[in-house]
Amino acid sequence: MDFEFSDEQRMLRDSVEKLVSPAYDDLGVRTRTAATDPGFSETQWAKFADLGLLGLPFSEEDGGFGGGTVETMIVMEAIGKGLALEPYLAAIVLGGNLVRLAANAAQREELIPQIGDGSMRLAFAHTERQARYDLTDVATTARKTAGGYVLEGDKSIVLSGDSANMLIVSARTSGGRRDADGITLFLVDPKTAGVSRRGFPTQDALRGAAVSLGSVEVPDSAVLGVVGGASAIIEQVSDIAIAALAAEAVGAMAALHALTVEYLKTRKQFGVPIGSFQALQHRAVDMFTALEQARSMELYAAMMATADDRQARRAAVSGAKVQINHSARYVGQQAIQLHGGIGVTIEYRAGHYFRRLTMIENLFGDVDYHMHLVDEAGGMLDAA
Amino acid sequence: MDFEFSDEQRMLRDSVEKLVSPAYDDLGVRTRTAATDPGFSETQWAKFADLGLLGLPFSEEDGGFGGGTVETMIVMEAIGKGLALEPYLAAIVLGGNLVRLAANAAQREELIPQIGDGSMRLAFAHTERQARYDLTDVATTARKTAGGYVLEGDKSIVLSGDSANMLIVSARTSGGRRDADGITLFLVDPKTAGVSRRGFPTQDALRGAAVSLGSVEVPDSAVLGVVGGASAIIEQVSDIAIAALAAEAVGAMAALHALTVEYLKTRKQFGVPIGSFQALQHRAVDMFTALEQARSMELYAAMMATADDRQARRAAVSGAKVQINHSARYVGQQAIQLHGGIGVTIEYRAGHYFRRLTMIENLFGDVDYHMHLVDEAGGMLDAA
């Protein structure tokens, strides 16, 4: 067992942190950037490309970085710490891995260079209103026509979907609304006739979109992967995304905890720093414990997110999300509480971490959802 | 709305406390009394009788005290505070109320005087191994014969059943193991042929017994109440018992909390009383809050335990038991923790309260069981 980063990983961490940390250090810059389309910095995105981060998941043969879950963890921790606005989760972790796992040679050859240089930003149009967190609950339909398909349906929450210039849409080519079989992925240019998007800011100052598909015609070549066989890939990519979110959450929690401890040391009451009050000290310690427990499960999720043993992977990734959610809630709430008044204003950094952590809790499954999956997988004792 | 005790109730409280508080003030006395049969003080029991406490639930026409749930609450709070060993819950709260609600005129005339003067000590032989907390899960059978019944079965946990000289046994005269209908109550003298008892001490230094009924023949006159119709009465008496246990728990928690606060004031570390440490202060405050919330539900349970509206009664009494259990666990665990080493020894009073509170949690339904009943009753919002 080896917890050490390789030299390459250490270099990756350093360069990513050098890129991401300063970018939104100034909350004013972050707020202005978030408020103007596309809601993040395209210059910054170009720098992600220059560092090769946009090609991270792809194999070197395909012109990628050949990175795995540990490399993704390194990038996402920095993004969490830096409150980055760039759509790395949507475009690369989700979009990139869907392409990596589902695309055929021709598609890889066409797409990966554009993804890697930043010119193509993917978004995954999957979640529907009735689906909640159920990955196989897809009501959107794809009707076969001569030479193609017609897509009909609504996707309610498409992360970074407002500015993406290529959508990966899940739709049903067969089966009933909640069947695992019969789901197919399609590459859909948002400019295609019948696609309408309504973008929205999210509670954490990122972006999303609701996408409606009204008789959208796509050619057979738009199919990504096996017709009707997408659900295993969707679950795999969702697990990779959960591991990535775990890392982002740990990055955010670590920064938020440090901010809180710093505040406890500097803020005075009755003439002494409030950090001298034992009740607040112990709260800060419990936050630290929650953070370290989360960090342990972040590593565990990174190790298991692509494991072959499906049941072990299920228990591990779902168990990690449960721990991350518990820690994120505790650390977030206590950070605000210990900051007092300034904690609840948007003019201070703590609240921004708190809002992001809260949204992470509600992405790719909440505690109850993943507790159910852990139960189905038979608990954690036999997980590797 | 009126939270005031009447003058009679105030007098009752004062006389009960005067009787109960000093009795087991000395832990040595308590331990010795608990270790020698019958496991409590018969002299003390006689004094209970002299005060009329043993006739508390019975109407004045029947020669009783005409007391209700509030009077029972007053007695049980004192018992909880005083760590009393006397079988008031088993003999009077359970046994007495079963007689009050189920017995016919002739039985009342025969039994109540003996119960009131202490010569007859009842125990309720109901719980069976498979039943857990389900009041209608009764496998013990009563087969009708000419002029009587033959009882067959095992009762696993009979509170104070080792020394009782009259048992009230629930048995099935019809229906399946978990049916509400078909349960009948019988008065059974433990000396009857076929009745065997194995007494045991309980974790909290009280007593219980496992009772086996092997072809026990009883006459028709042994039937208490309507044949096959006991379950409503059993549920009613169980609710009265829960309200009584809530009061005992509050009495115990109040004493335990006082003991803990006292310890915090006197025990010194690093030259100062440990009660000067804020983290411990706040813990003591949270114990106090838990105690007061429990006290509120104790009162609520006393008010609702005999309410006519069955659904409102169900939600109220079950909700109260949930709160009592949560508070008992928190107050108990924290009291031990704040006492440190001395808290885990049997030579100190705190541990005895802790053990009793823990057993109360597991009597007449735990948190999950009552959460289920609250859910069935539709929650607490519409409860009076």
Next chain:
Amino acid sequence: MDLRYTAEENTFRDELRSFLLENIPADLRQRISEGHHVGREEYITTQRILNKAGLATPNWPVEWGGKDWTPMQRFIYTEELQANSVPEALAFNVAMVGPVIAAFGTPEQKAYYLPRAANLDDWWCQGFSEPGAGSDLANLKTRAVREGDEYVINGQKTWTTLAQYATWCFVLARTNPEARKPQEGISFILVDMKSPGITVRPIQLLDGGHEVNEVFFDDVRVPVANLVGTEHRGWDCAKFLLSNERSSIARVGTSKARLRKLRELAKIVPAGAGSMWDDVGFRNKVNAVEIELKALEMTQLRVIAAESGGGRAPNPASSILKIKGSEIQQATTELALQLAGPHVLPFHSPEAEIGDGANDLPDGFGWADTAGPTYFNWRKISIYGGSNEIQRNIIAKMVLGL
């Protein structure tokens, strides 16, 4: 001991409830029940309806439009407003400055300010908190220097709620810097918000809403006639004001209304083949909060009974009410957060009108816009008015003697 409401109390509640349901616009109550902020117009509409019926200021002296109610009646009144999602009369007018003027004001001040405060013709804000000072009023920095028949006020206040709507502000300012004790030498002064030299800067909260402000006083001139009570003795007014701020501190009615709403919503939020309400795990969470709330309601009633000269109240229990009340209110926001699921994400301004929410689609997710913002915003409940940590310190000292 009889813990049931008396027939009179029940009649009182029923009459009040039917008045509210008949007279307060349903769409307004609907918006509040869905967790939207109470807007300026909504405050004004509601309070004027209540005032017209003589129900806006029950806590005031009868001669000034108050009611001679028992503490129990007052509790029922507040709980009914909350439980029916009716905005309470503006606290700064009714719970704060009104009682102070009625108790300490001159006949002229009473005659002029009280009717206008009752009818929300004047909108008051509270000029107490200052940067750094927190809730510790004693080391107040804002100065009011007497010049002839005017005070000249300089300083800064913060966390001033709804100052953007306020036409008047009651200010605590230091009039005698040489006073022996820090809380001496403070005066309670009424300031017209239109006075030159006043600047209001919004402070945006986590939900993106504009609810509190910084208020800057730069050589603001106020007639001495606006002094309430004795000069340098403003501390008495402040203490009196803060002591009034308790009866509805637990906000039992508000939590009841929110839990009712959550039950409704859970039945229309799709989950798997059915709705979230089919999930016993979620129902258990709702029920668990309801049990805590019932216990808190009884604790609140015990306190009220004690105030009415009755029995067995914890003392000072209002700190318990504050702690438990805030925990329960916050728990209801966590339940809403879970209910919304991924649809908690879309953000739109809490000031926006209903119907324009990104989430506001026919299939019943309109309410989901408020789940996140309310969760964020309500973190303040365990912070303001003396944080729960301060409350624990108070109980440790006052009740447990630690």
Next chain:
Amino acid sequence: MDLRYTAEENTFRDELRSFLLENIPADLRQRISEGHHVGREEYITTQRILNKAGLATPNWPVEWGGKDWTPMQRFIYTEELQANSVPEALAFNVAMVGPVIAAFGTPEQKAYYLPRAANLDDWWCQGFSEPGAGSDLANLKTRAVREGDEYVINGQKTWTTLAQYATWCFVLARTNPEARKPQEGISFILVDMKSPGITVRPIQLLDGGHEVNEVFFDDVRVPVANLVGTEHRGWDCAKFLLSNERSSIARVGTSKARLRKLRELAKIVPAGAGSMWDDVGFRNKVNAVEIELKALEMTQLRVIAAESGGGRAPNPASSILKIKGSEIQQATTELALQLAGPHVLPFHSPEAEIGDGANDLPDGFGWADTAGPTYFNWRKISIYGGSNEIQRNIIAKMVLGL
């Protein structure tokens, strides 16, 4: 970074496990797995089997029968013992006095005491804690006065675990009352429990068990040859000893074994029409503890990796391991308490043999008589060895710099 066990580590684990399952009596492991106290004979049997195989003292220097294991191997060793309900070698012998003698003892002391300690021919107990002093060794009261070639020891020790079985005691006593600093002038002395003047008084714990004692020293004469290390420098031995007491502090293996047992039992405990395991609410509670435990296991491994010169460990994380480890162990006792339901009530002595429990009936409630006692007894886990409050103080100071 590769967080999987290496092939070598897996082989090591497998060989160890099969050794334990083949050589440690099954009925003994069964008793432990059902939560019964480890009895004197069980300690001796197990330790001698381990010692025969050279597995009792891996933490000792190789020349004295230790193993040159990596921190990871030591972790696997401890976890396997715990996970298979094998009593660990007596800590007082193996983790405490042994290493001290090996490090500070004379050649004669090593040659005589170490083999006997390894084989549990001598049973050691720890004479550190004193009434009032708590874990604060510095203000130790027990005196050892030098008279010729003897020390005369007077004083009282408390919380002395299993002193009733002990043949020897390692005592910290004050040999120089005039020392400048309180922790100076203390000596580490080996005392034969058969010496005249020693009285052992049992302290009964909440579970009714006899596990700790008070030990009184009344003019107890001990040869100066029994001094370990330098006179007056016993503090060095004590610090060294306490620093060894960490690697298995989280007791991950113990909690794993208990959770496995709980899963088994839940399937045979009747509830309604089926078993407790049919209740998803109960399963969720078990799963929730397992998740916390998995996180703790990873945290423990990170610490070990850091000790082996690796990566990203919280520091000093052992306080986290103590806090979380105790919370999880105690959580497993609460689950057992719930599982037992009303059948938790019957009490019989924890020293009693299996089969004679009031609860011990054919239908599988035999285990239930340990549910209450273990719940009571294990409250100590968050108290001894530095309470969780002390651990939080340590982290606040050492890690957070507060």
